[in-house]
Structure formats: C-alpha cells, structure tokens
Amino acid sequence: MKITAAHGSGGLDSALLVRDIFGKHFSDPVLARLEDAAVLDLPAALAGAGATAGLPVGSSAGPDLGSSAGLPAGLRPRASAGSAPERSSGPRPEASAGAGLGPAPGSPGAPPARLAFSTDGFVVTPLVFRGGDIGKLSVCGTVNDLLMMGAIPLYLSCGFILEEGLDIALLDAIAASMAEAARGAGVRIVAGDTKVAGVGGGLYINTAGVGVVPAGRAIAADACAPGDAILLSGGLGNHHACILSARMGIENGIESDCACLRDVAEALHASGARVKAMRDVTRGGLGAVLNEIADSSGCSVTLREEDIPVDAAVRAFCGLMGLDPLYMGNEGKMIAVVDGADAEKALSAARGTQNGKNAALIGGVAAGRGVFMRTRLGGTRRVDNLRGEGLPRIC
Amino acid sequence: MGYDGPPLSIMEVCGTHTAAIFKTGVRSLLSPKIRLISGPGCPVCVTPAAYIDRCAALAKTGRHAVMSFGDMLKAPGARGSLSDARAEGGRVEMMYAPFEALERAKREPDTIFALAAVGFETTIPAYALVLEEALARGIENIRLVTALKSVLPALAWVSERGGADGFLCPGHVSVITGAGVYARLAELYDRPFVIAGFEGEHILAAIFEIVRAVSEKRAVVRNLYPSAVREEGNAKARALIAKYFEPCAAFWRGLGAISDSGFRLRREYARFDGGGSDVPDEDVLPEGCRCGDVITGRIDPNECPAFGAACRPEHPVGPCMVSAEGVCGIWHSHM
CATH class of the missing domain: 3.90.650.10 (PurM-like C-terminal domain)
Structure with missing residues (x-):
C-alpha cells in the first residue's frame, strides 16, 4: 500500500490512516479522542499562574509528538521577521484571555482551567487565492482548532518549509498576511522554524497553537x-x-x-x-x-x-x-x-x-x-x- | 406514492440520475411495488479492466503523462488502478476538463499527454474540440486513449434481455442525441422511455409518467426535460463527433462486446490515437464480481456477495464501487 491523495482528503481514508499508523504508535488517551485540539490538565503550579497571567511559552506540559522542540535552539532558524509579535498592535492576548480566566464558576466538579494544544499543516495551491492566502489560512486554521475546544487561543508557532525558487516578495506578503491574521485573532506568533527542501517554488506551513480552556468550560x-x-x-x-x-x-x-x-x-x-x-x-x-x-x-x-x-x-x-x-x-x-x-x-x-x-x-x-x-x-x-x-x- | 398495482421495475440509465435519486431521497418516497434499478450509464463502470491497465502502463513509460478525470483514478484494472500507478511513480494527473491537456502539452513538448478519454455522447464533443484545437495550434504531443461509448445500443441490449418495464432516460445524453431517438426503442421493445432532468421533482414526475404508461400498457416517449432536450438534439455536437470519430464495436465491462456502441478515432487522426478502442474484449471480471448483473438491474448491489465485504470503497473489486456515479458506491454510502 502506498499513500494516495485520498489519504489527505479528510474523509474515511484519512481517518483509517490516522487510526492504523499514528493511533497505533502514539497511543495516548488524549490523542485517541481525535478532537480538533488536545485539552490537557495543567500541573497544579501552572494552573494557578495560567489562570491569572497567561502561560509561559514553550511549556512542556503537552505530549511532544515530534516537533522540533527537542532540537538545540541554535539549530532552529527563527521565523521570518515579518511575523515578529513584538510589533503586534492588535488586542494583547493576555488582556482578552484574562477576562475569561477567573476562578472556576461555582458548580462543584466543574473542570479547572486547562491547556489546549493543536497543530496543523497547510498545503494549498494556489498560495494566494480570492479571500486569503496560505498564511492567513495557517493562522486561522490552528486558532479555529483551539477555539473549537472552548479555548482562548494565545500563542502560535509556525514552521515553514520553502521550496527552492519561491519568490521572496511572495513570502514577505504571506508573512505579513499571517501577522495581520494573528492580530485579528488576538494571538501572538512566538516561535518558528524555516527549512528549505525540494525544488518548485512551493511553500508549506505548519502552525501549532496553545490556548487556555477557562475553568468550568467543558467542550467535547x-x-x-x-x-x-x-x-x-x-x-x-x-x-x-x-x-x-x-x-x-x-x-x-x-x-x-x-x-x-x-x-x-x-x-x-x-x-x-x-x-x-x-x-x-x-x-x-x-x-x-x-x-x-x-x-x-x-x-x-x-x-x-x-x-x-x-x-x-x-x-x-x-x-x-x-x-x-x-x-x-x-x-x-x-x-x-x-x-x-x-x-x-x-x-x-x-x-x-x-x-x-x-x-x-x-x-x-x-x-x-x-x-x-x-x-x-x-x-x-x-x-x-x-x-x-x-x-x-x-x- | 400510492401505487398499488403489480410490481414494476424502472431503470434509470444515467449515473447522475442514480446519484440524484439517492441525494434527494426519492426512493424513500416510493411505493414498495416500484423497484428502481440502475443501468449501465456510468462511463467509468463500463470501462474494462484492460483499458485501465493500458493507461496505467502508459503512465509508467517515463515519456507519457496520463490525464484522467478524478472519477477514473480509483477504478480497478486487473493490475491496480491509476491511483496505484501514481503511487508507484507513474505520472497520472487529474484533469477537470480535457482542455487542460492543451496547455500542459504546449508547456512540456517532450512529454506525451495521454488523455484517458472515457465517456458517453456528453463528453465526446469535448475530446473532439481538444483535437480541433490541437490541430489548429500545431500541438502534436497529445494522445487520446479512447473508451468512448454510446448509450442507446446499451439500452437496446438491456431491453432485449427483458431489463426493465420502463426507462428513465439520461438527461445529459439526450441533449446531444435528441428525444426522437427513443421512439424506435419504445416501439421495438414495447415499453415507455421518459427523459427527465436531475432535480428530485423532475425524477418523481418521470417515475409517475412511467408508472402510468406501464399501467396503461402504452409504449410512450415523453420528454420532461424540454428546457434542455430538443426532439432533434444537438446536431452541431453530433457533427463534431462524426468529424473526428467513427462508430466501432465496444466492450462494456460486465456486458461484453456490443456492436456499433463505441467510437474510435478516424484513420486520418491516427497519430493522436493512444489506443484504447482495441483492448482485448474478453470478460475478465474478478472472481465473485457480479458487476454485470448489477449494472443491468438483474440484482441490487447488496445482493452481490462481494458488496461491502471484499468490495468496499477503500478496496474496490469493481469500478461501480468507486465512481461518483457508480451504483454500488452510491448504495454503500446511502443505505
């Protein structure tokens, strides 16, 4: 059996592939739920901090499913400066996040605040289309996955795989579009990675995101x-x-x-x-x-x-x-x-x-x-x- | 519907009708006395395995790029599908319209673009236009691998074998052939032929007409799709077909060879012929495969022992399980 396009369709073939390969090897109760994002209990110490001041970036609270987090920092080129979050002028995530993260609302047994964690790869031709581009798509996609678990999205990472021949002006425009989408979504892009592989002028983006599910909210x-x-x-x-x-x-x-x-x-x-x-x-x-x-x-x-x-x-x-x-x-x-x-x-x-x-x-x-x-x-x-x-x- | 007469069967000939019947829930509205059966009107489903093997072999020569409608990609040949050929390194590209081949061929003059030219009267004019354009622009690196068929001879074939009490005739094919061509069939086989569009209401109206005609023993032809189908059809499209193609015997998967039911390139365009009309005409259905009985309405898909077991959308035994208009795939996803 070889991989065919149907394995990427999001339908039955994709589901079987995920179940038979990844489900088998990465067996984990959180992963097995196959939700849009993993929702994870915070270690007690972090839960308190997270509830008031947002979360430390790079927290290893979630399972590491093969990201580049394990590599020495020096081997990871930073993402293009176009997405630098420092210049973000949109709503600060902490501000919006803080609003929803108060103490657990009353009901006994209501779940405490939890971490939501998601990742998604983006492959689309053409790279720029009516109403958006791959950059906007990569931000909205991961932010939406976090939102669907009831989370308040906070931080994103982005990994770029660029093909030789890609027009740098196009990359610049796509990064700008990502920055704008991130501002609009109220999230910060805080980690990145860039690789060049293959020839053909293409561009693929992976984004991962973390957010916090406020105490008392259970979506599943x-x-x-x-x-x-x-x-x-x-x-x-x-x-x-x-x-x-x-x-x-x-x-x-x-x-x-x-x-x-x-x-x-x-x-x-x-x-x-x-x-x-x-x-x-x-x-x-x-x-x-x-x-x-x-x-x-x-x-x-x-x-x-x-x-x-x-x-x-x-x-x-x-x-x-x-x-x-x-x-x-x-x-x-x-x-x-x-x-x-x-x-x-x-x-x-x-x-x-x-x-x-x-x-x-x-x-x-x-x-x-x-x-x-x-x-x-x-x-x-x-x-x-x-x-x-x-x-x-x-x- | 309140029909309570003797049981009767109606064959819808076009795969688009089959899909629409399930999508609109028509079956759930009919009296159990009315049996809808699906005919040999899905072009992928009647394409023999040897043809798919031929296309797959071309994809692996290194000199050819096979361009195929998405529908065909998963249809099984004797040695795997075009999708398998692609996974094994063959060059197979999905096309949305045959015209895409022209631009591709122009951009890559050293590659021969082989179109998997599958289809009925509705699609054949498009292949003819590709040739016309290729000739006008001097593009020589295009080939047609033909599996082109005419629906009417297959209707006659089914009728001769008792097939169905009445026919729901294909809307799109009738646009080209015209409504007039059914008069001879109705007379010859003494049963009604009703043309309909693809909305649920159109289909219900046609079924009503057929049931009434059968009950009154009238072998009528009715055109309930007059907004698209004229009595004389589309002469221009037929002339275009005749300019580039000539009738030939064609091999229908599950039915066998039917004389004058296919089209092949005319001799003067032989240099564009990638083969296809000459694939060996032996019926090589895999063991246990009853596609032939299914697409002629002798059994329902779920009466085939392979249905849902050996034959599933993920690993089809016959093309009817994977084509978007294949009756088994439609049953499998809707029942």
Whole structure:
C-alpha cells in the first residue's frame, strides 16, 4: 500500500490512516479522542499562574509528538521577521484571555482551567487565492482548532518549509498576511522554524497553537445528547469552490471563507447557551464532521436540507461540477451542538457576529446511530463520511 | 406514492440520475411495488479492466503523462488502478476538463499527454474540440486513449434481455442525441422511455409518467426535460463527433462486446490515437464480481456477495464501487 491523495482528503481514508499508523504508535488517551485540539490538565503550579497571567511559552506540559522542540535552539532558524509579535498592535492576548480566566464558576466538579494544544499543516495551491492566502489560512486554521475546544487561543508557532525558487516578495506578503491574521485573532506568533527542501517554488506551513480552556468550560464531541440542536455558522463550500475555480481557471466571484471564528465562538459562550461541542467544518466537509460527532457521542444526527445555507454562486458551481456542498471544505465555518432549549439563544448570538451572520439551525441530535438528512423533497437520505478525494465527475 | 398495482421495475440509465435519486431521497418516497434499478450509464463502470491497465502502463513509460478525470483514478484494472500507478511513480494527473491537456502539452513538448478519454455522447464533443484545437495550434504531443461509448445500443441490449418495464432516460445524453431517438426503442421493445432532468421533482414526475404508461400498457416517449432536450438534439455536437470519430464495436465491462456502441478515432487522426478502442474484449471480471448483473438491474448491489465485504470503497473489486456515479458506491454510502 502506498499513500494516495485520498489519504489527505479528510474523509474515511484519512481517518483509517490516522487510526492504523499514528493511533497505533502514539497511543495516548488524549490523542485517541481525535478532537480538533488536545485539552490537557495543567500541573497544579501552572494552573494557578495560567489562570491569572497567561502561560509561559514553550511549556512542556503537552505530549511532544515530534516537533522540533527537542532540537538545540541554535539549530532552529527563527521565523521570518515579518511575523515578529513584538510589533503586534492588535488586542494583547493576555488582556482578552484574562477576562475569561477567573476562578472556576461555582458548580462543584466543574473542570479547572486547562491547556489546549493543536497543530496543523497547510498545503494549498494556489498560495494566494480570492479571500486569503496560505498564511492567513495557517493562522486561522490552528486558532479555529483551539477555539473549537472552548479555548482562548494565545500563542502560535509556525514552521515553514520553502521550496527552492519561491519568490521572496511572495513570502514577505504571506508573512505579513499571517501577522495581520494573528492580530485579528488576538494571538501572538512566538516561535518558528524555516527549512528549505525540494525544488518548485512551493511553500508549506505548519502552525501549532496553545490556548487556555477557562475553568468550568467543558467542550467535547462525546457530550452531545438526544435533543441537542446543531447550529452552522454560515454557507458551505466557499473555500473549496474558490480553490477549485482558481485551479481550473474559472472566473467567478466566489471567495474563500477563510476566517478566524473567535467572534462566533465567544458570542456563543457569552450568550449562556449550553454549548456541548464545536467543530470547524474543514476538509471532508459537514458530512465528515457530523459523522465524527455522531460516532463519538453514540447518537444520530438528522439534518434538514432546506435549512442548510449555501451561497447561490457556490450552489451553481457545485451543480456544474457534480460536487456536493456537504462534502466540501471550508476554512471559516463551524458547527456548534447546543442544548435544544438554548438553540434560539445560540442562533441569535451567532448571527450578531461578522463570521456568523448567516448562521442557521440545521438539524438535531437523536438516539440511534449515523447521520441522515430530511431532503427538500421530503425524503430521507443517509449522509455518509466522505470517501476518496471528493472529485468532480466525468459527465 | 400510492401505487398499488403489480410490481414494476424502472431503470434509470444515467449515473447522475442514480446519484440524484439517492441525494434527494426519492426512493424513500416510493411505493414498495416500484423497484428502481440502475443501468449501465456510468462511463467509468463500463470501462474494462484492460483499458485501465493500458493507461496505467502508459503512465509508467517515463515519456507519457496520463490525464484522467478524478472519477477514473480509483477504478480497478486487473493490475491496480491509476491511483496505484501514481503511487508507484507513474505520472497520472487529474484533469477537470480535457482542455487542460492543451496547455500542459504546449508547456512540456517532450512529454506525451495521454488523455484517458472515457465517456458517453456528453463528453465526446469535448475530446473532439481538444483535437480541433490541437490541430489548429500545431500541438502534436497529445494522445487520446479512447473508451468512448454510446448509450442507446446499451439500452437496446438491456431491453432485449427483458431489463426493465420502463426507462428513465439520461438527461445529459439526450441533449446531444435528441428525444426522437427513443421512439424506435419504445416501439421495438414495447415499453415507455421518459427523459427527465436531475432535480428530485423532475425524477418523481418521470417515475409517475412511467408508472402510468406501464399501467396503461402504452409504449410512450415523453420528454420532461424540454428546457434542455430538443426532439432533434444537438446536431452541431453530433457533427463534431462524426468529424473526428467513427462508430466501432465496444466492450462494456460486465456486458461484453456490443456492436456499433463505441467510437474510435478516424484513420486520418491516427497519430493522436493512444489506443484504447482495441483492448482485448474478453470478460475478465474478478472472481465473485457480479458487476454485470448489477449494472443491468438483474440484482441490487447488496445482493452481490462481494458488496461491502471484499468490495468496499477503500478496496474496490469493481469500478461501480468507486465512481461518483457508480451504483454500488452510491448504495454503500446511502443505505
């Protein structure tokens, strides 16, 4: 067996690869949860400090899954100066983090503040696209992963793998875009690494991020229960359609939805709605994300087709290409599973934000297994995990 | 639907219809007396293994780059898929449209770009246009590896063997062929042929028409997709096909050879011919594979012993399990 593109699709092939190779060798109870980010208990001493003043950078509290942290510092070139956090003029992370990190709110047994830790690699062609670029993507992606665990994102590292022939002016522009995205997300880029490998003028970025899950907040896919409602923050498929259009040389107005979802996530928490789980809807699309939720919670999910937002231009593009928006990747969309009684509260909170203004309640959680959809026609269909690469059809 | 007459079966011929039927939940709305079966209308599914092996071999010559629709990449040949060939170092590139080959060929004059030219009447004009453009621009390093087919002879083949009580005719193919061509089939085989678009409502309307016609024993032809399908079809597209291609016998995976059901390049364009229409026509289905029975509606996918067991989307035995329009893959993900 060799690696094929399907292993990177975010669908079933990816899941099997992760389970059969990485799951086998890196067996760890935190990793095994396969959440967007690892949520880790802080050593008692740090927990106190973290709750008031943010966390020391480079904390080794998390499991080291093969980062360059073990190398002598001298062997790690620093990231390009363009992302130097000292010049950041956006909101200081400590300020926003501090607000959410007070003492644990009352209820006995509520979890203490915990560390959230995530990493993500970014590979995209073209490097710059309508609505974003690989730099913005790499910041928003990791920040979103932290947010989805209920964390307040604080610090990022970035590792660049550059190919010979890459235009330095382009790298400069991408780094500037990362810095801007980091400011917007309220995080600092505080560690980096640069390698040059291969020829072809390409660029790959890995980012890792840490954040703090405030005391009393517990977000996990297995917390979902029958009666919960599912909220989607906006229309599906824009990023996928945008990238595909660019690759195919099709001119249309479709922009990537690449965005940091901090506003939506914080509005949901602030609304008081009981948020059970959150997921950003990236590779593999809504279909993959909901199957994960259904699997890990042992429940079924039923969607209402007519309530799922898809922009008209994206819908038309999908029709043309034979693609299903349910399986298309997004870079600025999330779902939240909220207690059914809080659904309207969560919806109006999300709709009050920039990145959630088109939010909709799209379905609910019930007993049983699997993901289903009530179609526009009134029929029922199963919504399976994405298989293969999510490719356009022949005819 | 309240149909309570004798059981009847309706064959949807086009893979896009199969996909739409499941996506819109049409089956869940029908009377259990109405059986929907899927016909040989997914071009990948009827492509013989020997053809895929031919493309895979080309990908490994070092001189060729095989360009293929994504749909074809995982379809199994006797010696693995194009996706496997790529993982083994072969040069296989996914194309979204055949025209991409022109630019690639121009940029890399020392590589021969071999298009895995698979498709029905809907896709063939695009390959013809690639040739037309290649000729106009003097691009010589393009080859077509053809597995091009015509849907109608396969419908006749199925009808002759009893196939189905009525046919839901392919919307896209009918745009090219026209609605008129079904009149002869309806008369010859004494059953209704109804053309429909791809929305759930279109499909339901067509099923209603077919059920009514079967109940009243009328072998009608109905065009319920008049916004796209005309009686005479698209003569321009057919002329374009005829300019570059000529009819030939074609080998359908699971069905066998059907005379005059394929297209090959005309002799004067032989220098663009990468082979394909000449692959050996022996039925070499893997042991236990019942694709032929599935795509002619003799059994449902889940009646095939390999379905979901030896044959899964991750390791397909037949192409119907991996093509986006393959009936087994659609059943596997929706049932």
